Amino acid sequence: MRIRSNVIVSTFLVASALAAAGALSYAAPPAGNSGAADAPRPAPEFQGIDTWLNSKPLALEQLRGKVVLVDFWTYTCINCLNHLPSIQSWHERYKDQGLVVVGVHTPEFPYEKSTSNVQSAINRLHIKHAVAQDNSYATWKAYSNSYWPAVYLIDKQGRIVYSHFGEGSYGATEKKIQQLLAEQPAVGS
Secondary structure: OHHHHHHHHHHHHHHHHHHHHHHHHHHOOOOOOOEEEEEEEEOOOOOOOOEEEOOOOOOHHHHOOOEEEEEEEOOOOHHHHHHHHHHHHHHHHHHHHOEEEEEEEOOOOHHHHOHHHHHHHHHHHOOOOEEEEOOOOHHHHHOOOOOOOEEEEEOOOOEEEEEEEOOOOHHHHHHHHHHHHHOOOOOOO
C-alpha cells in the first residue's frame, strides 16, 4: 500500500508541476514588458464582439481625439481581479477628461462565455466602464495579445503607444494616461 501511495503522490506532483509550468508559460508575461510600444502602431478596431455591456457598441474610429485604455481580462483570473481596482479608479478619475476604458472580456474557460455570467461578474465587481465580450478571440488576436490582464493605451490619433502585461506598473501606467490626456490632438485628427 505504501508503494501505491508514493506512486499516486509522485504522479500528482509531476502532473501539478507540468500543469503549473504550462499555465505559467501561457499566462505569465515576460518580465520587464511594460512601457512604450516599440513604435506606435495603429490600434486594431474591436472585432467579433459578441455583446457590449455597460455601453452601446464602440468603435475606435469614433473615439479619435480621446485616450482609450483597452484592458483584456476575464472574471475568474486572479491577476485580473487584483488589477481591476486600478482600472476602475482610472475610469472614474479620468473619464471626464477624455479617457475611455474598454474591458475586453476574453474567456479562458467555456463557462466564461456566458453573457449572464459576465453580467453577474460586472454587477458583483461594480464595473462601470464599457465591457466588450470577445468570445471568438477576434479582438484578442487583432491585438496579438497573449496575456490576462493586458493593458493597451491608445493615443488621441488612434495609435497603441503603451502596453503592460500582468499586474503592477500602476504608477507608470497612470503617468502615461495623464501624459496622453495632456497632449493636443494632431492637426487633422
